[in-house]
Amino acid sequence: MIWITRERPKIDRIACPWLIRRFIDPEAQIVFVPADEVLAQAAALGATPFDVPGVEFSHYGTDCTFDYFLKKYDLRDPALHTMAPIVRGADTDNHALAEQAAGLWAISAGLAHNLRDDEALLAQGMVIYDALYSWATYLQHEKHTQSPTENRLAQVMATYLALQKKARKRTPGWIRELETLIQEHVDTNRIGGPAGISLKAVSEAVQLNPTYLSREFATHFDNLTFGEYIRKLRIDKAIQLLDQPAYSLLDIAYLTGFSDQSHFTRVFKKVVGTSPSAYRKQAQKGKE
Template sequence: MSERPFSITPDQLAAHLGTPHWPQVIDVRAADIRATQPDLPASRWVDSPDPAGWAAGLDPARPVVVACKAALNRSQRAVAALRAGGIPAMVLEGGSNAWAAAGHPVLPRAAAHAFGGPGRIWVTRRRPKIDRVACPWLIRRFLDPDAVFLFVDPPQVLEVAADVGGIAFDTPGAPIEHDGPRCSFDTLLQAVGLDGFAPLTALATIVRAADTDDLALSPQAAGYLAASLGLSALSGDDDRAMVRHGSVVLDGLYTWIIRARAETHSWTHRA
């Protein structure tokens, strides 16, 4: 088997955005540079290009992409060191500058500061369905793959979030909740600066229609609603199983949006 290439283009990397195949993206920009720029989605920032301080935290089963500002120094050093240690990492060609210049989604600095960082805790009501599965899916696919979710009784959501320093969502009084006709998924999209990314706005329409009983808004909403309610009945009180299985449904819907909407099936039985 050939060795993994030394570099990957922004377009090649973007093809995996929002899917389970998104690699571990390590951001090695200098702190002063990062402070003035947006973040790549679902990336982890480290304060040194020397992998000795952070390589042990990598998942050996997942690809690694390293990004700096322009791929001229820090990411090259980090990838060379990782590959010397047997980890087939890749440099993001052109760095974060090239990613943004290609028009791929980024997380604005304010959103990255408020909601980013590896392993943030998010708190919501237990027995998640529809919106409370879609929000964790969005967080893990575009914001923080290592996010932790706590599911508690509805009256305790805000108190638990305050106690653990977490972010409450989809409950009255939370920073991420319904806003008029918009559901929490819509609110979260806007809060993290991804509401202009067309595939996610298309998915938001499906989630909103299913969550607000406005099924005429989207032909796919009834299917998502049925799958979500069925999985909830199947999962019972196992909230993590519900998020895990529900995320597969959302992966399918998202991938249909970005790759398969033009495909049709017209086979009919003929006697």
């Protein structure tokens, strides 16, 4: 018997041919054609169309074509009925129907992406559904780890990973000390100039090797290097001061540790995307 459906199968149009060949007609011929040619080719070949609108073997309500085949041929194998919601969930994007549905969709989509030939796709799909049927028949209550030793090792590994994660979350004491030190420099305008802050200076203050501090800094400070973090604080402070009309741009440049207004403007525009004066005008306009 010849069965015909749309080309580029993924879920239902692989599951149904598997069901046909394994439980209905072992010698079945499956033909894939463009969607708009299915009915005409079916008539020409004397084939039975499936999984296309307006034919007997198709979707009904929330059921997919695989479900209809089970009902039509009164297939009562429990494994097939275990597979049915998996196929339906994958085919209709309702993965809540079965926890395996998302996995079936992922594998099927990847297979269709890798194989452009529909016959080759069906051949590989037959292997996948044979495996799914074996799981549904013999293995659905088994876990990946079975022996007490394996389970114990899994528990030990899970505990170890949890402790490692917790350890990574601990904040070293020098981080808080460094935050305070940097913030004091920002607040008192001692970022630039002779009394300014440098990686070497803060390393000595928190008693850490400069190389180590440089390497670890980004881990605890928003993935920014020491220099980037200092620049961010300077610009953040500048944005706050721009909201206060009493301060000129020259004042703000000085208060944020820049050597001159020109330098301040260049850095501000690079970070924010607009000049300080344009930013101030836009902010004031937003308040009107």
